[in-house]
């Protein structure tokens with residue numbers, strides 16, 4: 001559904017996007033994860049034909065984003081960062097005018113609006129004036145606006161930024177449900193690690209306009225960081241002996257082992273040590289977060305970047 005080769009955007013001397021090769025299959029839910037200024041929005045703006053690339057190529061639904069702008073726009077929905085429906089109209093009217101803007105008849109726009117109201121749980125907002133909606137309600141209406149013309153691909157730029165945790169969880173639910181129901185290909189950007197982790201099958205980590213990692217959250221964590229097993233012993237001596245048998249690093253009475261599947265391996269390790277008369281007094285398993293992945297790859301924390 002999306003293919004880019006060396007996609008690049010420079011603003012004067014700022015290399016906002018610096019040679020991105022990207023490939024997204026039909027039905028995938030992909031998160032672009034990176035700190036502020038990484039080039040996420042600029043990438044989406046090129047893919048949605050809003051700004052032309054400085055260099056490189058991109059096709060969306062098989063259509064070149066520079067040569068086939070109008071056709072690309074018919075096939076995609078785009079919810080920009082913090083954009084939104086106007087203020088004075090009711091939700092339903094906003095939705096129908098959006099459908100009209102995409103060339104739908106009033107009748108099919110109405111039918112589609114009713115469908116989306118149901119599938120996105122918009123019953124509570126559809127008849128209210130847009131200016132009275134909460135942030136979360138407004139965001140759900142924005143998403144319906146992006147979907148009114150049944151696009152094959154939906155681009156969401158930081159859909160949950162600024163929402164409280166409850167509304168964020170709600171919105172994530174809606175996005176997942178929408179995907180299950182309409183099989184839409186979804187590319188979203190976020191700087192919330194937990195969001196990328198829990199929602200996306202595939203996380204593309206972006207930093208300084210480049211892709212620095214692209215894989216499932218599980219594989220990114222296993223490959224770049226690994227799980228950590230920490231075993232406590234009665235004495236330094238025991239910890240050192242355990243290190244000689246099992247590998248890892250002993251620090252005082254603790255032994256630390258880095259591994260790929262700690263929850264399973266820890267059982268075998270403890271059994272082996274016991275058989276050698278070394279019984280740990282404490283066991284802790286630590287699994288990495290995507291922030292640990294980002295830290296390993298860049299030496300910086302994504303949390304600091306986002307703040």
Ligand SMILES: Nc1ncnc2c1ncn2[C@@H]1O[C@H](COP(=O)(O)OP(=O)(O)O)[C@@H](O)[C@H]1O
Nearest residue numbers: 011014016034035036037038039040041042043
């Ligand atoms: N219209 C613009 N003019 C000049 N610089 C821009 C423009 N848009 C974005 N940038 C710069 O490009 C870089 C990437 O920005 P952006 O794509 O918005 O990052 P993100 O969405 O990951 O936070 C930043 O350094 C930003 O300041």
Ligand SMILES: [Mg+2]
Nearest residue numbers: 040041042081
């Ligand atoms: Mg952005």
